[in-house]
Amino acid sequence: MRLLCVLGDLLMPGIDVTDDTITFSQSWTNTFQNCPQQAFLEMKGRLPRKETDATAAGNALHTGAEFVLNSLGSLTEGEDAAYAELERLMALPEFEFVQVKTKDTLIATVQRVYWTWANEVYPSLAGPVSIEEPFDVQVADTEYGKIRIKGSTDMRDELGDVKDWKTANGFHAWKQHEVEKKLQPTFYFLGLMLSDPEWDYEAATFDFVVMNKQKQEHLILSTKRGDGHFTWLIEQLTSIAKLIRADLDSWPLFDNSFLCSPKWATCWDDCKGKHL
DSSP, X not given: OOOXXXXXXXXXXXXXXXXXXXXXEHHHHHHHHHOHHHHHHHHTTOSOOOEEHHHHHHHHHHHHHHHHHTTSSOHHHHHHXXXXXXXXXXXXXXXXXXXXXXXXXXXXXXXXXHHHIIIIIXXXXXXXXXXXXXXXXXXXXXXXXXXXXXXXXEEEETTSOEEEEEEESSSTTOOHHHHTTOHHHHHHHHXXXXXXXXXOTTTOOEEEEEEESSSXXXXXXXXXXXXXXXXXXXXXXXXXXXXXXXXXXXXXXXXXXXXXXXXXXXXXXXXXXXXX
8 A cells, every 4th residue: 555645734836947847736727727817927926825715724624634534533633633724824914814704604614614524525435545645747848848747636545536625615616517627637647647657547537525615515526537638738738838938028818717806816906907
């Protein structure tokens, strides 16, 4: 059995650019797909950081789940670990309430999603092989430099399947046809495949395990990935690498995502917000 690992405290920048290599994370690439200019600002270190109640709840859940899955204590102690992480995040100077308005409401939300995971998800899990399993691999060598991808998976089980813990305000945005198009399964499957050639990725599923923040219930949506998904991702990353090497002073401005708003975009005032 593979050694379990926890890398929760390791800070992983969204993208690393050197003279001969560009290393992409899934989160930065996803940001690029939603808003190229925001990804540009993040790459340049000019995007103001914001920790929200939404991200804090998700991070707290992950901390509690990792605590239990790594056999560090009981489910109740896992809840305590989740609360401790929540307190740490709320103490950050960049923390803001966005979805909820009070600390008590946020604590209740974390309690709800954690015990949904603990009572409904954890008992049915196959044995974990790895927790927060990292990958950092080269996927192409192009005229724009070597292209690498990096990240870490929430859990890979003894069946070979990959689990990813999510929180959401209901399931209205979680549909099977949307899951089939998501970047994360392709990114993570390619990274794991190249890190572990013995892993049977063709037989595995990527399972989004979504905890509802509004009431105690969860949803699991599964998807698969294959070679065509991987070659398309590499082509996408190569096209972004070309844009990076062009060394422009800005990137295209899009506002077709709900994330383009003063609520979610920390660059709003210096971007679309200037016009409204």
